[in-house]
Amino acid sequence: MMNVDEKYMQLALDLAASAKGNTNPNPLVGAVIVKNDMIVGTGLHRKAGEPHAEVHAFRMAGEHAKGATLYVTLEPCSHYGKTPPCANLVKESGVSRVVVAMQDPNPTVAGRGIQLLKDAGIVVEVGVLEQQARRLNERFIHNMLSQRPFVISKFAMTLDGKIATHTGHSKWVTGEAAREDVHHLRHEVDGILVGVGTVIADNPSLTTRLKEGYGKSPTRIIMDSSLRTPDNANVLNTEDAPTILVCSDDVSQEKIALFTEKGVTVLPVQKNEYGLQIDEMLEKLYTHGITDILLEGGSKINASFLQQGAIDKYVVYIAPKVLGGNLSLTPFAGYNPSLMHEAWNVEFASFDKIGEDLRIIAYPKQG
Numbered sequence: 001m002m003n004v005d006e007k008y009m010q011l012a013l014d015l016a017a018s019a020k021g022n023t024n025p026n027p028l029v030g031a032v033i034v035k036n037d038m039i040v041g042t043g044l045h046r047k048a049g050e051p052h053a054e055v056h057a058f059r060m061a062g063e064h065a066k067g068a069t070l071y072v073t074l075e076p077c078s079h080y081g082k083t084p085p086c087a088n089l090v091k092e093s094g095v096s097r098v099v100v101a102m103q104d105p106n107p108t109v110a111g112r113g114i115q116l117l118k119d120a121g122i123v124v125e126v127g128v129l130e131q132q133a134r135r136l137n138e139r140f141i142h143n144m145l146s147q148r149p150f151v152i153s154k155f156a157m158t159l160d161g162k163i164a165t166h167t168g169h170s171k172w173v174t175g176e177a178a179r180e181d182v183h184h185l186r187h188e189v190d191g192i193l194v195g196v197g198t199v200i201a202d203n204p205s206l207t208t209r210l211k212e213g214y215g216k217s218p219t220r221i222i223m224d225s226s227l228r229t230p231d232n233a234n235v236l237n238t239e240d241a242p243t244i245l246v247c248s249d250d251v252s253q254e255k256i257a258l259f260t261e262k263g264v265t266v267l268p269v270q271k272n273e274y275g276l277q278i279d280e281m282l283e284k285l286y287t288h289g290i291t292d293i294l295l296e297g298g299s300k301i302n303a304s305f306l307q308q309g310a311i312d313k314y315v316v317y318i319a320p321k322v323l324g325g326n327l328s329l330t331p332f333a334g335y336n337p338s339l340m341h342e343a344w345n346v347e348f349a350s351f352d353k354i355g356e357d358l359r360i361i362a363y364p365k366q367g
């Protein structure tokens with residue numbers, strides 16, 4: 001059973017989560033103001049550049065905020081950014097207690113907001129539903145701590161771990177509901193990344209197509225070391241979504257110009273023993289404003305991310321089918337380990353049935 005603080009914090013988390021996909025690069029934040037066990041104000045951060053969650057909640061609460069409790073999923077900010085510090089607003093509102101789910105990992109805040117409130121004599125409690133709050137803002141936390149995009153490896157496989165037949169045929173592994181779920185994932189991220197092999201084999205458009213009609217398409221990122229992307233590839237149609245081609249830094253300027261003329265951004269990076277340098281690429285993509293990436297294969301690209309330690313999360317769909325065959329393709333190609341203890345360990349976070357299929361969410365095991 002949830003206690004009262006957890007109940008209101010859960011509401012704040014739900015409010016925050018409703019803006020998934022709309023706040024990047026900013027965090028998802030929700031706020032609830034409660035007086036005498038009645039909700040007098042609610043707010044959420046809807047979009048970067050728009051007011052913070054607390055501002056909406058205090059606008060709604062008005063005078064009722066006096067002596068009330070504020071529940072907020074992230075520490076109120078202490079800096080002058082696109083908006084003035086929320087900690088000042090909290091102080092002036094007259095609330096007597098503030099319950100915070102987690103400290104802000106943004107180095108310009110990092111505890112200063114909490115300190116400001118404590119110095120003003122407000123009772124502050126930190127850590128209510130902290131784990132949920134950290135999950136909700138896993139992308140933002142990763143960005144703040146590493147200055148890199150958060151990478152989600154997504155693949156769909158049969159019960160026996162195959163993503164395609166030996167010919168590469170894969171339409172479709174999973175059912176309609178799971179495929180619709182992937183479009184929600186695309187809507188939530190800034191970038192979607194595939195290798196040029198996938199572009200040549202399937203000519204995907206890599207856009208977001210949700211039944212509900214809304215949804216934004218992420219920037220398409222193609223890893224293409226020698227710029228082999230065909231002229232007529234759907235991903236080069238930049239009217240649908242922006243495209244970034246990542247190539248090796250030894251590709252000629254003339255060849256690069258053929259793509260930049262079409263409005264495509266070309267990002268040269270160095271190579272290493274696994275192919276293009278993922279670290280350097282991620283750093284550059286982050287400076288281009290890409291805060292999270294859905295990695296959609298193929299299996300060589302997946303392997304290259306795995307081997308360079310660049311996967312932050314797995315979203316795996318498992319179809320109720322057994323394909324068999326030792327030539328059928330598996331999610332990760334690359335190196336063939338000989339011992340079981342060479343495996344990359346993960347931790348399962350959740351499993352859900354999506355239509356006929358299963359969806360497993362896992363994270364690389366720390367330590």
Ligand code: AOF
Pocket residue numbers: 026027029030044045048049051052053054074075076077080081082083086104106109
């Ligand atoms: C938000 N929404 O509700 C809260 C945030 O660029 P700015 O000025 O909007 O500031 C963004 C920073 O403010 C963000 O990185 C985080 O540290 C802090 N809190 N941000 O976008 C909110 N409470």
Ligand code: ZN
Pocket residue numbers: 052054076077078084085086087
């Ligand atoms: Zn703020």
